[in-house]
Amino acid sequence: MWEAFQARVVDAIKGKPWDDGVPGRWITGDRMADVVLLPPLFAFGFVLLRRVLVSFLFEPSGVAVMTRRMKKSGSKWDVPKQAEFLRKWNESCWKCFIYTVFTTFAFLATCTEPYFTNPQQFWAGATQVPLNYYVPLKHALFYHIQIGFYLQAVPFLMFIEVRRKDWAESFAHHIVTLGLMYYSYYVNFTRPGVIVMLLHDVSDIFLEAAKLSRYAGRQSAATAWFAAFALSWIVLRVVIFCRVIVLSCMIDPIVMIALPYDVDPQPHYSIFATLFMVLYFLHLYWTWLILQVVRKQLTGGTASDVREDDDSDDG
Template sequence: MIMAWFIAKPCALGLKVQANGPQKAQPNAILEKVFTAITKHPDEKRLEGLSKQLDWDVRSIQRWFRQRRNQEKPSTLRKFCESMWRFTFYLYIFTYGVRFLKKTPWLWNTRQCWSGYPYQPLMPDLHYYYIVELSFYWSLMFSQFIDVKRKDFGIMFTHHIVTVTLITFSYVTNLTRVGTLILCLHDAADIVLEAAKMANYCKCQKLSDLLFLTFAVVFIVSRLGIYPLWILNTTLFELYEALGNFPALWVFNVLLMVLQILHCFWSYLIIKAAYKAISKGKVAKDARSDVESSSDEEETVPRSKAPHSAVATNGTSGANGTNGYLTGATSSEEH
């Protein structure tokens, strides 16, 4: 967080990233009481009741609630700082992982992952690599509860649980050699994703689109190609051939298969976004968006039932941006 605010914030301001958050809803005591004490998503019956009580049309009240919900979302500046912090971490840890793995025999021959198992020494560099990665994913899992709750909260929470469990389980059972391969492989795509999000927040549309498409290629190749052919091949077949059957093998492989199912789900979402980018010339809005919008918000001033009750409740355009697979320019999210 120190890096986010003392380094990333000046960078964001220098790049003219918007410091303001979504447009604020007009103060209204009645609607605020409903929003805070009853519901943030009023149903049709309640909307009609509020419409009669305030002498506003239903569309204006819907827009007020939409803006009030968006008001609680983080600003573009804050999202840029978070992306810059993650980009810095992923770039550092990926570089560290590549430099470490280049010196190891199991990078070039995965059968070396099982040579001498379980009596394999835990090297200081490997220990450091594991502890830093585990700490980071613990922080992601807990921060989900204080960040904006997005549509794929359950999927992301499952992913973080599986990741933390995998790292911890592989460390405890000394399956750390193949674990380093998995960690390094997963960090590659996240660097490009965070760079694409930063470009999006800076309103560099073409750069953001290019980075997102690059991310899509790296993600799909690494998660649907290299991961099953390289990682699952050695854990499902080479491990069994070298050491035979033992309980940890099955637990480890079940967790790896759950991870692969999540890879398939996110790849589907990414392919959809990439297809729209190619067919329409830009990446479509991500389904994980943390800012609500509506075609209704194209109107600059909503109409009310009486002149004295007119309210300026514009939409939330200009507050685009998400912590998922990108909004506006480019979000399931991290691996």
């Protein structure tokens, strides 16, 4: 199977069409050309968009917040402390903005689909693996946008963003996410793929809103946003992701495709099971960190990000 995939990549580079019998609306006119060419373009676009938003919106608002906090406390921060504050502020502003956009896009692309409330519909119409049902333009486009985002997110995480205690876990998460996106596109698990992206992006909005509130010195708002984050994380990433998405991907392709149509689901079945388990164990690790923050809050602390080595700059 891997040799066949390599051959298809070579064919795409040579300009030969590749569709595996999968009908759909491809932006460039070819399914493989879409996934090879578009994500790097979107990645470059995200870098430019982030630079523009930081320069004209996020950093000016951060300077205003920082100035208000210094005036309120009657003290002046030194230059390194100001730079670190703005770095964290800009990062959270960007993530809050982009995850809000992604969540809105994914919800609008799936809310009217039958599989939004019935996961068995993920597989309806497919008779082989890779799945051979129709891929609408909105799903293909969202896949390329998300892949492009994570392509640029990896170097940003490595060289630019604040390095927290769970940096290694975050890096592993980004790599596993890219692997799942590319591979699910290859085998055309695009219906569950878009839902997985939706489930994962919602809670990140609340987390970044909580950080921004804390950076702004609004502890009550930070606590409220963090409560929404913790609740959405546990419900969406721990419960629904496991009981709905993972369970459906592990059982329904066998029951609805492999057995009725005498299709061998390997190696896709084992690869997806492995990637899902790695992702889910990362979720459980971060859930443990979240519960630490909840315990700290209940014992009279603040809803700070326990991943950070030093919270003194954040109040």
